[in-house]
Amino acid sequence: MTTLQQLYRSSLSLLTDLYQLTMAYGYWKEGIAEREAVFHLYFRKAPFKGGYTVAAGLAHAVEYLQQLHFTEEDLTYLSSLRAGNNEPLFEKAFLDYLRNLRFTCDVDAIPEGSVVFPSEPLIRVRGPLLQAQLVETPLLTIMNFQTLIATKAARIKEAAKDDLVSEFGMRRAQGIDGSLAAARAAYVGGVDATSNLLAGKLFDIPVSGTHAHSWVQAFESEADAFEAYGKAFPHDSIFLVDTYNTLEGVRHAIEVAKKLKPTGFKLKGIRLDSGDLTYLSIEARKLLDEAGMADTNIVASNDLDENIVSSLKQQGARINVWGIGTQLVTAYDQPALGGVYKLAALKQENGEWNFTLKLSEQLEKTSNPGIQQVRRYYDAHGFVADMIYNEAAPLPEKVLIVSPLDSTRRKSVPVGTAYKDLLQPVLAKGKLLHELPDLKAIRKHRAEEIGKLHESIRRLLNPHAYPAGLEASFHQFKTDLVLALREKGEEALKEQQAQ
Amino acid sequence: MTTLQQLYRSSLSLLTDLYQLTMAYGYWKEGIAEREAVFHLYFRKAPFKGGYTVAAGLAHAVEYLQQLHFTEEDLTYLSSLRAGNNEPLFEKAFLDYLRNLRFTCDVDAIPEGSVVFPSEPLIRVRGPLLQAQLVETPLLTIMNFQTLIATKAARIKEAAKDDLVSEFGMRRAQGIDGSLAAARAAYVGGVDATSNLLAGKLFDIPVSGTHAHSWVQAFESEADAFEAYGKAFPHDSIFLVDTYNTLEGVRHAIEVAKKLKPTGFKLKGIRLDSGDLTYLSIEARKLLDEAGMADTNIVASNDLDENIVSSLKQQGARINVWGIGTQLVTAYDQPALGGVYKLAALKQENGEWNFTLKLSEQLEKTSNPGIQQVRRYYDAHGFVADMIYNEAAPLPEKVLIVSPLDSTRRKSVPVGTAYKDLLQPVLAKGKLLHELPDLKAIRKHRAEEIGKLHESIRRLLNPHAYPAGLEASFHQFKTDLVLALREKGEEALKEQQAQ
Known part of the structure; x- marks a missing residue:
């Protein structure tokens, strides 16, 4: 029996926000519950004004995903919820759908104990829209806190x-x-x-x-x-x-x-x-x-x-x-990591991907579209740079990394530099591909990872910024998408205002 | 089945610090495990620089106390712990003692949803030293966090x-x-x-x-x-x-x-x-x-x-x-309430109470001795003042309350002012005396309590200080004890230095 199961023998499937269930209901009613979606879990800023972040919580997140199923007790509770007109909030047929629901997404993740940087997906969930959406809140609860601590x-x-x-x-x-x-x-x-x-x-x-x-x-x-x-x-x-x-x-x-x-x-x-x-x-x-x-x-x-x-x-x-x-x-000086979980790709009816993002007036709050992977370049001295790229688009041979917060800050990486891709398959259609490492192995990995950071990045106060950003063509794709959305918004606004 | 039990069907008896078990072992070996002790759980400062605090968590604390017993799995774990010489940390006979241990203390508490002030015991535990000590950590975890939030x-x-x-x-x-x-x-x-x-x-x-x-x-x-x-x-x-x-x-x-x-x-x-x-x-x-x-x-x-x-x-x-x-x-601006749990009375072999405190160079960190109760005076307009007193000593007729942090700040309460004693019996010899109120009743109580505070005390910024302190003769008793301990300390120090 796993530790989370030992602790929480009660079903944890309701350990989520109500809105995940209302959205699930909406997707189900619209007939798009099974449409393939890709979500990424990431944070926007390293905690404690630090130079690096240590990813943690994956083992618990995976345990959560594997135990996901609604018990009769859960369904009874959901059937007790009432809409504003005092009718049941959810149709019975939807509850039957939930009764048979199991988690069947593909999950890729950066191993626990790895050093990670803002915007890098710690977890990527790919699978039916309803399922991938539903697990947002518990994944964030588990990953935000453990990564922070x-x-x-x-x-x-x-x-x-x-x-x-x-x-x-x-x-x-x-x-x-x-x-x-x-x-x-x-x-x-x-x-x-x-x-x-x-x-x-x-x-x-x-x-x-x-x-x-x-x-x-x-x-x-x-x-x-x-x-x-x-x-x-x-x-x-x-x-x-x-x-x-x-x-x-x-x-x-x-x-x-x-x-x-x-x-x-x-x-x-x-x-x-x-x-x-x-x-x-x-x-x-x-x-x-x-x-x-x-x-x-x-x-x-x-x-x-x-x-x-x-x-x-x-x-x-x-x-x-x-x-x-x-x-x-409690991570007293910053008791929460502001990790988020954003939809980045959704298959259309014609089978093609629609890459999507959420706009924001704050640059760092605009999410990244695409099916993302993180490539880390390294040499004999340690880690050199990280690049977030879109797996669904071809990669140019020449590596150029653009800072997500300042597009004039760029780093090129010489062709032939050694690299590894950080997101590794963990679940395939909901099935665990291999045992996750135990805590001792995770600690060893963490020590090795931190050892590969230049000491200026490890510095507690005013650390040097590790080069991590978007692959240049991916950055351009995102920029074009933002501009198109802004334009569309303005046109629509004009139309509205002209009425 | 209670909610905590639903959530945590695993035994929670190890949900405590190792040192509670090592002290328990020490008390047991010294033959003083069953000696009657009184501990109080309290905080020293209202959170968020506020004028009042809302007590919460009691129902979970009581559930914890009632489920306390060491399972074979717990005992197997404890028997696996090793001392520095690689021998078992605990003797087998002690583990047998733990196997039969049930929580048999008397517990008095201020009802959930009450407004409370620094130094006031939210929970008083009276019973065998070993048991009363053992539950320190989980009581603090539960009460500190829920009271904070x-x-x-x-x-x-x-x-x-x-x-x-x-x-x-x-x-x-x-x-x-x-x-x-x-x-x-x-x-x-x-x-x-x-x-x-x-x-x-x-x-x-x-x-x-x-x-x-x-x-x-x-x-x-x-x-x-x-x-x-x-x-x-x-x-x-x-x-x-x-x-x-x-x-x-x-x-x-x-x-x-x-x-x-x-x-x-x-x-x-x-x-x-x-x-x-x-x-x-x-x-x-x-x-x-x-x-x-x-x-x-x-x-x-x-x-x-x-x-x-x-x-x-x-x-x-x-x-x-x-x-x-x-x-x-997360109570972001102050993510922890610094509640503590302190020994205040211990029966001696001759059956008399020894009232005890922990000294500190910081006045607010010196604990209060005695078997404490909190008396709240009120009139038609609301709450007037709170007085912490020693139940084991006679109360003078004339009520004088001394601020614990500034003994020149005193408040006298006219004879005949209405009052209620806040600590109410909850467990007697470990048995629940009556069902605890449900959340709706607790909310109603909280609303009434806050309604009885003057609005200057409810103010978010720079609130007025509600008069709460020690009964004057109790304050004097504490002062004498502190002085005696300091003197004893200095004498012992001189002896040491003369060697």
Whole structure:
């Protein structure tokens, strides 16, 4: 049984917006439900003003698609919905159609853990219009959040360098799955462990933890509390030292460690959870080193994020394990990735593709038409450039990439440069083509991918922009389409106004 | 079957931090697992710089507590955890203890939908130390998030006044339960409907929706798209008019409405999703009114929150239905409520209470000791003041309330003022005392509660501070305890330093 199924044994087919069902009904009534469509899921801007984004969530998205079917309970609920005239909102024949519906689209996706850039489709869904439309909302929910958190985790790991980072934000997470999905995505992004036991069990993530202030409060004295914990965990104790006074707490920790030493006890670490972490960690390190406890870790927590971790390291803080909670699991400084899912191609009755887009006055909000693929060029030093192109059109031999936000910014790639196409087949007519990689393989892939980015792109603040854009003839095709739509709009407007 | 059970049929007993289990093990080994303890769940600061907070999540918290038991699968996982020396982290006898563990604490709580203030316990758990400790993390996860979102929803509803507000943020929510719990909490807080069908089904929340841009793109022309949708939904159509050009879209909507009128069609609304919403709504209103469609709603969406809604209304925007997504379901400007769960009393071996607190250099982070209750005074105009007091100490007749953050700010309440105690018994020895209110009753309660706050406290920006604090003798008791702990700390420090 898959993890999502374990968690959500209830049908998830209603986990979508009402309008997906009303549109489905409309397509069905119009007789165009089965018409072949292509949708792409992508985001418009890297989160946290960063230079790159780490794709995550695909395994859960695929599990969702595979379990898609409406149960009798779901259909009973849908049949209970009423229109404005108090008649059923949906005809019975449509509910019968839904009863037999299974997900039969082709799905291509960029593997989890890959680095990705704005406008690049993370997932491409191709198949019957009704089905491909229906799954918009859950795909976005799953991919937006996990991609956001994996990226945040990668940034925190970038700041922490070789130090261990543990996620322990469950208590501030946005709901139960907010904590579980965040733990998974943080692990994809590079965090080493979680405090969340259920995430540990479901996703096979290493779990770690210390103890709470209440443990110390429950004993006569701090030293008594440490001693009791130390006896229970002779090899794994990390004493939280700030319940009353931090440096005094460190001294108590050392005292207890010395007392218990003859029993085989070894203090794994102390945790600082308040106050000036730089000062306190330097002083704590001195005390520990003087006591011959040079390999006792100093763990820090207290509303940390990648910027604070960077700053503390620059200040010379002697922290070597980082506990990151709220800021990581909620992506506090940007708690949502604005990913979208747009129709880009629809087969006409005559069997030809109609490439379509949504216009916007904001350039980055105009979607891309076509059946898209992402080609990544690389050399011995790493990734060189990404190019989004239309698979349904011929590719010119000479590679020219145009920035989607500024068409005067162009990059040409020498003929013969090595490349790989990022979107890989995952589902064919709804059937899984091969097992998806496990989390350890995904983590390995993520580490390799980030390693192929120039360090100026990995920089946390004001990173260099990685060259990613539209293939030139594809850009031209889009531009022509936008201009035609605008013209048509204006003509229609004139007609309207002339009436 | 309860909704949480429906959703999460898997055991949720591991939905907690590892350290809760390691502390449980430690308490068990020390023989103090069954010692009676009192914990309080509270937050330190109202979210969004607001004047009040709306408590939410209790029903889910109680469901969680009632289902608490470790399955064989959970125990197998726990037995697989390894200590630093590669031995099992937990003894077998402890796992046997967990196997038989059921939640037998007394739980008192402030009803869902109540307005609450910093430091006030939303939940008080009294019972065996091990159990009361164990549930810290999930209680915080559930209460922090739902309280946050209910408060955000109340603020948005405050801004929207009598207009309908619909939540449709699922696609940007933090995970699957992020969307479901947010939909529920938003409904508690005052939002009128959700787009989330599963939330509609599970929680009996009215569902609403329009259609997407892809619907328009799927047809030859915008007018064709509107006509097809209008035929499918003659009483419930809300046309999204900005796929190509907003005002042109409004004209197409009117045109189609006129064309379909003979079939009984009536356009419920149009939706604006981009551009200058004030200008476009005023122009759209004119066009609709001129066409004799004065009761066609104008729905707006596009990254709205309470501040933008307020501003649009001040500008004279003619919007009368609000679709709120990302900003609501993620509480974008403050995506976490910093609620905590602190040990405040522990019975000693001699049967007497030991009242305990956690010190902090930041005044608001020092916890309150005692067995706390919240007394709310009110008169014919509404709520007057809240007083946190220690149930285990005698109450003086004269009521004096001291601000927890500034002990020179005090409020006396005339003898004889009416009051109610907010914490009400919910579970006795783990057993539910009475059915919890349903969502409709909770919404009614929330509306009444907010109605009893002076409008200066409900103000969105720079609200007046509602008088809420500690009963004077309780405040004195706490102060004495803090001073004693600090003194003890300093003495111990001197001893340390003298060595």
